[in-house]
Amino acid sequence: MSFVLTPPRVNAPADYIEEVITGVRAKNPAKPEFHQAVREVVDSLRPVLARHPEYQSARILERMVEPERVIMFRVPWFDDRGDIQVNRGFRIEMNSAIGPYKGGLRFHPSVNLGILKFLAFEQVFKNSLTTLPMGGGKGGSDFDPKGKSDNEVMRFCESFMTELSRHIGPDTDIPAGDIGVGGREIGYLFGQYKRLRNEFTGVLTGKGLAWGGSLIRPEATGYGCVYFASEMLKNSKDALEGKLCLVSGSGNVSQYTIEKLLDFGAKPVTVSDSNGVIYDPDGIDREKLAWIMDLKNVKRGRVREYADKFKKAIFMPTDIKLNHNPLWNVKADCAFPSATQNEITAKDAANLIKNGIKLVAEGANMPSTFEATKIFLDAKILYGPAKAANAGGVATSGLEMSQNSARLSWTRYEVDDRLHKIMIAIHQNCYLTAEKYGTPGNLVNGANIGGFVKVANAMLDQGLV
DSSP, rough: OOOOOOOOOOOOOOHHHHHHHHHHHSSSSOHHHHHHHHHHHGGHHHHHHOOOHHHHTTTTHHHHSSEEEEEEEEEEEEOOOEEEEEEEEEEEEEEESSSSSSEEEEESOOOHHHHEEEEHHHHHHHHHTTTTTOOEEEESOOOOTTOHHHHHHHHHHHHHHHHHTOOOOOOOEEEEOOOOTHHHHHHHHHHHHHHOOOOOOOOSHHHHHHTTTTTTTTHHHHHHHHHHHHHHHTTTOOOSTEEEEEOOSSSSSHHHHHHHHHTTOEEEOEETTTTTTEETTTTTHHHHHHHHIIIIIISOOTHHHHHSSSSOOOEEEEOOOSSSGGGGGGGEEEOOOSOOOBBBOHHHHHHHHHTTOOEEOOOOSSSSSOOOOOOOHHTTTTTEEEHHTTHHHHHHHHHHHHHHHHTTTOHHHHHHHHHHHHHHHHHHHHHHHHHHHTTTTTHHHHHHHHHHHHHHHHHHHHHOO
């Protein structure tokens, strides 16, 4: 039987988009991050839908906002006292039109279905932009590895993977790390998968170098974000050299963003965590960065200790009751939000513009609220949205998958070179797509449309699935 398209019920793209958003809100109550992510994407698609009515008649948007599969399960485990703890585990397999599901696992108390749906939805478009054949997914648990012993983390990971292993595989769904899931957690997860399935495959990325991991993978998101920022500036006949840069967060993405900024001759001056902000007017050099890495990765300390070590640095506590963060009120040229979603509010965005910011490149996932994004676009600064600017992490995960499939291990130079070329290609795609659809310079539209068209065409080719 041939595939028959149903006639569209709504003709105008604007009306169709509102119908889709209304449906998403009705079907996904109390999931504001997911609503925000969907609106941010579909609002960009008006010119595409006007040119391509076949997307509307095939109900591509309604199909894209529905995950292909949602897996939710309990994770029981013993703590060091012998008491039973119970957490909740998730995997959202969002879209596999262009490849197997690919996306990170997040272990954090804030994890819930709404957060993961937003992350999985974003991942579909981000992975599409990378030029690699990867679909989109996301998962994790409300487990908090902070303050847990290695044995507790291992017991949790083994229990989590005992269920997750039923749903993933090297040609089906390949998870990676994310917030709360680093090399330690990936190791425990991989070990349990291998034990259960009796096979050594590239089922996870972010693995150790001795057992299938890729060079540059830990650095990739931060490095890629800086490469993307460099391309944005090149188009304006400018460069990162000498620029004062604000970096939020102090984890993996932040650390390697700072490292690559130093490679480009920029001057990063901030880091942060959930307790507050460090502002170092002298700049964070390589020696200070090494100290931060030891503090966060080994000692698992708090950034306020930086001000005790380096006397010119200022520690500014943050108050979650306020609608702004002091980090974004420091005078600088470039901002690299690299902590978590919605960390830049409208007030923060206004402060950044007031203080002369020229560029924002998003290292975290959706770190700017909808209102903040609008302020950046209206101000016509160089603005690199997360699904493009932070795609370096998943791109290098894709390169790790390629190495695993071929049973090869590329050199650091080879992986970094491929990453750099991918980020250049992503920027060019976003830039040219924005021009093609009548919004030159708007990389939000360029990223959303560029990612959407590739997935939408694949879905059309594959019938009603």
